[in-house]
Amino acid sequence: MDPTHPDAVVWRNRAFLVFDRVSVPVAVCDVYGAVQLANPAMAAECGTTPGRLRGRDVLELFRPQEATQVDRIAEALRLRHRSRYQVSVRWRAPDGAERYGELTADPVSDTVEETPALLVMLRVLGEREPSTGTPPTRVTAMEARVLALLASGATTAQAARETDLTVDGVNYHLRRLSARWAASNRTELVARAYALGVLAPGVWPPRPAAASVATDDPDGPE
Template sequence: MIGESRETAELRREMAAWRNRFLRLLDRSPTPTAISRTDGALMIANPAFATLWGLGPGQIRQRNLLDLLVPTDEDALLRATEGLRHGRRSRYPVHVAWDFRGTRGTGRLTVEAVGDEVVSPALLLAFLHVDPVPRGEEPMPALTPTPQEARILALVASGATSALIARSVGLTADGVNYHLTRLCRVLRVPNRTALVAKAYALGLLRPACWPPASQEGR
C-alpha cells in the first residue's frame, strides 16, 4: 500500500505466506475441520469436512454449523457455550449427529476459540471426529462404478498416476480425475487413499489380489 513502511509491508507479506501455508495444511488434513463465526456461520471448511455432506469446500461455505450438526449432549453443549461466551481458552467436545440429503453419521465435535482481542468477532476452530460405523452396518454405495470406473479404481489401487491411467483407459487426465472425483463423492471419502480403502471395505476391489482387480474383472 502507498505510504506503508518497509517493516509493515514485510509483516503483511509474512502474514500472507503463513495464511497460505495454513490453508494448504487444512486442505490436506484427513480430519474434518472448519472455521466458523460464533453464530455458527462457516467461513472455511476443508475437503474432508465438506465431503461428509457430499459437498465441495466452496459449496459448504456460509452454511451454518448448527444446521448441519445436531448436538446430542445438552450438558456438553451448555458447557461449551458458557466457556466460549466467557472467553476461556479450552477445547469443548460435544457429541453430534447429522442427517443431510441421506448422509447420516455421528461423531464428536471439538470447538475452541481462535484469535485474540484484535479479532472481532471471535472465530471458532472446529474438528469433527467421526464415529466408526460398526462392522456389518457399513452402507453400500448408492451407485455402483461403471466398467470404466471399475478399471480406473483398480489402477488407482495399484499406484498408477492419473497420466498413466489416462493412457491405459483411453481418456485424458482430466477425464480420469472427473471419474475419481465422482467416486470419492459417491463413497463419501476425501482423497484417493481413502477411496481405495473404502473400495476394499465395500468389496468393490478384490482382496488378496495383485495387481488389484475390480469385481468387474472377475
C-alpha cells in the same frame, strides 16, 4: 507482522495449503457457529464443496445428541472462557448412512480481548447402515400441497397463506413428513419427495403426483 508484508502473505498461503490437504474434517466458524472456512474433508462429510458450506450453521450440519452440551458451551463463550469444547453429534453421510462422532471446538483469536473464532474438528466414531425398508410414499392432500409449495421456493408464511393454514400448521406437517422420511432439513425433504415419486418430475410449478395422494392419513390416527 504486517499482514500485507510479503512474508506474511507467503505463510498465510502455506497455512491455507495445509488446511486444504489435511485429512481430518476441519472448519473455522464464528462464535455463533456459522462456517467461515471449511476444508475438503469437512465438505465431503456433508456431500458438498467447501464454498457451499460457508454461512451454514455447523450444529445444523452435525446434530448435537445432547442440547445441554451446546448450552454450556454458549455460556462459556459468553464469559470468554478459552477451554476446548466437545459435542457428541450425528449426521447423515452422502451415502445415506447415519454417522456419529464428536465435534471439538477450540476458541482462537489474536488477543484475549477479541471475540474468538472457533476452530472445529470432526472425529468420526462410527455409522449405522442405511435402512433397507422403503419409507411410506403416500401423503395426504394437504401434505402434498405443502411439499409442492416448498419445492417452488415458498416460505413457511407463504405456504400458510396458500393453504389457509397457520404457520404452526405448516410446520406441523413438515415435522411429520421429516420424521416419516428421516429428513434432516427442508432441502432433503423436497429431494426425498421427488425421489419417492410424491412430486411429479419434470413439471413447473411443482405439483404432486396423483398416485401419491392418499385418501386417509398415512400416519394413521394420532
